[in-house]
Amino acid sequence: MCYFDQTRWMCGYWRWGHFRQQCNKEYRMGETCGLKLVWDTMNEPNVCKLCRDIEKKQRRWDKMSRDVRRWQREGGRPATIERTTGEMEEVAAQIYRLQEEHMQRIQSLAQV
Secondary structure, three states, X not given: OEEEEEEEEOOOXXXXXXXXXXXXXXXXXXXXXXXXXXXXXXXXXXXXXXXXXXXXXXXXXXXXXXXXXXXXXXXXXHHHHHHHHHHHHHHHHHHHHHHHHHHHHHXXXXXX
């Protein structure tokens, strides 16, 4: 039951911060017992880095989507359309992984 600071962003994501106090169950200096308790929660008014990364990738995917639609209207460029469509699938997979990581962290806080 050692105490740590916690940082929580407005999106619900959180992380452990600095070590604050050692509990009496651990007698070795500099060691922790393994059970983390919150000493103080610092609320950040912004969204977390994962949310910013998701937003960036979403903007990139939106731009590629608009480009593909425009190229299809204009005609021609089949290789460019095919390559960009493949890149869009990769970006969509990256967005999905980031969202999953974000939801797992939020749910782990809710389970406690």
